[in-house]
Amino acid sequence: MANIKEIARMAGVSVTTVSRVLNRHPYVSEDKRAAVLEAVRKLDYVQNLNAVHLIKGKTSMIAVVLPYVDNPYLSSPVEGILSEANQCGYRVVLCQTNYRPEEELNVLEMLRMKQVDGVIITSRTNDWDVIKPYLAYGPIVVCEDAGDEPLSCAYIDHYRSFETGLRYLTAQGHRHVACCMGRRGSNTSLVREHAVREALAAVQEPLRPEWMFYDALSMEAGVEVAHRLAGMNPRPTAVLAGTHQTAAGLVAEARKLGLRVPDDLAVIGFDNHMLGQLLDITAVEQSNKDVGRAAFQMLHRYIAEDRYEAEKQELPVRLVERSTV
Amino acid sequence: MANIKEIARMAGVSVTTVSRVLNRHPYVSEDKRAAVLEAVRKLDYVQNLNAVHLIKGKTSMIAVVLPYVDNPYLSSPVEGILSEANQCGYRVVLCQTNYRPEEELNVLEMLRMKQVDGVIITSRTNDWDVIKPYLAYGPIVVCEDAGDEPLSCAYIDHYRSFETGLRYLTAQGHRHVACCMGRRGSNTSLVREHAVREALAAVQEPLRPEWMFYDALSMEAGVEVAHRLAGMNPRPTAVLAGTHQTAAGLVAEARKLGLRVPDDLAVIGFDNHMLGQLLDITAVEQSNKDVGRAAFQMLHRYIAEDRYEAEKQELPVRLVERSTV
DNA sequence: CTGAAAGCGCTTACAG
DNA sequence: CTGAAAGCGCTTACAG
Numbered sequence: 001m002a003n004i005k006e007i008a009r010m011a012g013v014s015v016t017t018v019s020r021v022l023n024r025h026p027y028v029s030e031d032k033r034a035a036v037l038e039a040v041r042k043l044d045y046v047q048n049l050n051a052v053h054l055i056k057g058k059t060s061m062i063a064v065v066l067p068y069v070d071n072p073y074l075s076s077p078v079e080g081i082l083s084e085a086n087q088c089g090y091r092v093v094l095c096q097t098n099y100r101p102e103e104e105l106n107v108l109e110m111l112r113m114k115q116v117d118g119v120i121i122t123s124r125t126n127d128w129d130v131i132k133p134y135l136a137y138g139p140i141v142v143c144e145d146a147g148d149e150p151l152s153c154a155y156i157d158h159y160r161s162f163e164t165g166l167r168y169l170t171a172q173g174h175r176h177v178a179c180c181m182g183r184r185g186s187n188t189s190l191v192r193e194h195a196v197r198e199a200l201a202a203v204q205e206p207l208r209p210e211w212m213f214y215d216a217l218s219m220e221a222g223v224e225v226a227h228r229l230a231g232m233n234p235r236p237t238a239v240l241a242g243t244h245q246t247a248a249g250l251v252a253e254a255r256k257l258g259l260r261v262p263d264d265l266a267v268i269g270f271d272n273h274m275l276g277q278l279l280d281i282t283a284v285e286q287s288n289k290d291v292g293r294a295a296f297q298m299l300h301r302y303i304a305e306d307r308y309e310a311e312k313q314e315l316p317v318r319l320v321e322r323s324t325v
Numbered sequence: 326m327a328n329i330k331e332i333a334r335m336a337g338v339s340v341t342t343v344s345r346v347l348n349r350h351p352y353v354s355e356d357k358r359a360a361v362l363e364a365v366r367k368l369d370y371v372q373n374l375n376a377v378h379l380i381k382g383k384t385s386m387i388a389v390v391l392p393y394v395d396n397p398y399l400s401s402p403v404e405g406i407l408s409e410a411n412q413c414g415y416r417v418v419l420c421q422t423n424y425r426p427e428e429e430l431n432v433l434e435m436l437r438m439k440q441v442d443g444v445i446i447t448s449r450t451n452d453w454d455v456i457k458p459y460l461a462y463g464p465i466v467v468c469e470d471a472g473d474e475p476l477s478c479a480y481i482d483h484y485r486s487f488e489t490g491l492r493y494l495t496a497q498g499h500r501h502v503a504c505c506m507g508r509r510g511s512n513t514s515l516v517r518e519h520a521v522r523e524a525l526a527a528v529q530e531p532l533r534p535e536w537m538f539y540d541a542l543s544m545e546a547g548v549e550v551a552h553r554l555a556g557m558n559p560r561p562t563a564v565l566a567g568t569h570q571t572a573a574g575l576v577a578e579a580r581k582l583g584l585r586v587p588d589d590l591a592v593i594g595f596d597n598h599m600l601g602q603l604l605d606i607t608a609v610e611q612s613n614k615d616v617g618r619a620a621f622q623m624l625h626r627y628i629a630e631d632r633y634e635a636e637k638q639e640l641p642v643r644l645v646e647r648s649t650v
Numbered sequence: 651c652t653g654a655a656a657g658c659g660c661t662t663a664c665a666g
Numbered sequence: 667c668t669g670a671a672a673g674c675g676c677t678t679a680c681a682g
Contacts, residue, residue, distance in 0.1 A: 003676080015653085047438060050378040055658045055659095096408070113373060114326075274544045274545055278574055340659095340670095341662080342669075357667085357668085372660075373659055376660035379659085381661075
């Protein structure tokens with residue numbers, strides 16, 4: 001493959017001049033520019049981006065940490081990130097971690113090794129203290145409430161979200177409510193449990209551990225939860241399903257098992273996926289895609305301005321009444 | 326950030342030696358290795374990957390061309406690609422094209438500019454003739470039958486797939502069949518139309534253009550198709566929905582509109598998504614995830630062996646009987 | 651407007 | 667086992 005030197009020789013100019021026309025610098029005479037362009041054409045030349053990246057210290061790429069691609073709930077921020085990145089001329093390296101801490105670190109190492117200009121963590125398993133040091137190597141944005149940590153974040157307030165769902169249920173008279181959560185002990189789960197506990201306390205009900213289902217953010221999990229609920233006695237009268245996928249699996253399977261929704265079992269889903277509309281599932285609407293979009297915008301600004309500043313951006317949540325409560 | 330020279334100075338060795346220990350070359354005395362490692366630790370050093378990529382001429386990254394991330398049917402190959410790539414130590418740059426030809430070319434340019442070692446095209450809009458020249462810059466694998474083109478491919482035979490579905494329907498006595506397709510005029514659509522036409526001809530039925538629905542590979546599209554079918558007279562007795570998403574939208578919405586499935590309308594879905602199981606949709610099962618997996622394996626081999634050879638790998642298809650026919 | 655030269659940070663024959 | 671040196675392919679002050 002031709003390099004800049006060959007172009008320079010063929011065009012009868014210096015490599016400096018070649019570089020100038022390649023980078024659209026002003027101050028190049030028309031005839032030299034033409035000569036360079038002609039040589040570029042003849043030799044089918046393009047820049048070697050690795051050399052450009054090396055010398056510029058930037059790559060116009062970011063990395064995205066994602067636990068699993070095949071879970072629509074988890075991967076929805078990626079849609080927002082990708083569409084924003086596209087517009088800004090950024091490429092995104094999608095890194096699936098399967099929630100393995102070392103994998104997360106490997107991605108952060110990419111930042112340290114200058115392979116990417118920034119990182120968005122959609123969901124993490126490492127402690128803040130192991131993530132924070134990497135801020136020294138470049139900007140990082142997380143898609144969860146980072147509290148008082150000096151990390152920028154775009155997020156949905158899971159406390160508010162679950163509180164909204166639960167208060168709606170209690171207002172309808174439900175007292176025995178089950179919940180579908182993500183990983184047991186995850187930051188999000190802790191926050192959600194807190195919301196559930198308090199909203200139940202407001203109606204003098206305790207949180208019953210046996211009604212909390214973990215690792216239940218997929219359609220498959222919804223199906224399984226339906227079976228477990230069907231066999232319970234006493235049985236909760238309502239479920240706060242963690243995602244639309246869970247809710248869909250739950251509603252469809254519960255009906256197959258002979259439970260009437262909402263009469264025997266009320267169900268509330270989350271997010272704003274088409275699936276919820278299709279099955280007419282009452283839901284707390286919140287857009288993870290918008291979370292991703294906001295996260296990229298922040299990250300992009302940090303890269304462009306070359307300075308980082310911990311900010312927080314909370315995205316809205318609202319209850320949409322449909323037919324499953 | 327420290328560079329290799331500083332490490333060399335601090336450790337009292339040459340940069341050659343530093344490079345050796347960094348790259349785990351043999352023939353480095355224990356004490357020098359220790360000295361280097363110590364300096365690396367003290368200076369918090371890591372390699373600048375851009376320099377490594379430049380000099381090696383490889384990046385351990387591949388690019389994936391994808392029309393839309395938010396369409397589960399289209400994005401399913403990515404799951405397979407990502408999981409395989411992870412195991413081989415490759416990173417994947419996910420490039421959403423929205424079916425814009427220039428965007429596709431931009432991705433191929435990444436190959437030319439050495440930003441990635443190879444490209445997988447899950448779905449394309451450019452002609453073979455514009456894609457093929459890029460083979461000069463690195464390996465490319467496509468996720469569709471490339472026919473006699475000198476391009477490697479991993480794919481599902483859409484002719485066989487649609488034929489399987491349609492023959493099942495005609496065997497059950499259906500004569501009036503509608504179909505949900507992708508983009509009108511796309512390669513896949515042409516093949517599918519061909520299969521439909523022949524399978525119908527086998528029972529002396531013509532293909533009716535008004536029963537062919539295009540851009541119908543999403544749940545939303547399934548919902549819309551349900552409405553259009555509900556208003557038709559005469560109405561087809563069966564539909565070959567292009568994907569599980571389409572089938573799900575179609576089945577759920579048709580029922581809302583008072584159509585009985587399968588009595589008034591039989592539906593066959595495709596792929597092997599959980600959704601199909603959940604709604605108990607009869608389907609032609611085929612795994613796009615496996616397509617992605619196979620595509621990466623081929624690409625990886627070409628990169629590792631540094632030679633390209635056009636191969637074809639067809640993935641299996643089988644009909645799964647459920648309740649919607 | 652233009653070019654010689656230094657430099658980005660690494661790897662790798664080559665010679666010892 | 668080790669190092670000086672060339673080279674990967676570019677950009678960018680600097681001086682003219």
